[in-house]
Amino acid sequence: MRDLIAASILSGLLGGTIFLAVTVNLYELVCTLGFPLVYTSRLVAEHLPTVEYFLMFLFTILYT
Numbered sequence: 762m763r764d765l766i767a768a769s770i771l772s773g774l775l776g777g778t779i780f781l782a783v784t785v786n787l788y789e790l791v792c793t794l795g796f797p798l799v800y801t802s803r804l805v806a807e808h809l810p811t812v813e814y815f816l817m818f819l820f821t822i823l824y825t
Contacts (some may be wrong), residue, residue, distance in 0.1 A: 804817055 800821060801818075804814060807816065
């Protein structure tokens with residue numbers, strides 16, 4: 762980060778920023794993927810009617 766802030770070359774600054782953003786987002790994706798994956802697979806296993814399935818999914822999105 763210190764090197765990025767002190768960079769005088771714009772392409773180096775942009776490249777480093779993009780790399781850092783992609784790396785952080787991939788890490789966060791791995792950390793937060795578990796709960797939605799388990800919940801969605803559990804909903805599918807219940808064989809709910811389509812309307813109930815989407816309502817449960819909507820409630821999960823709104824209250825999580």
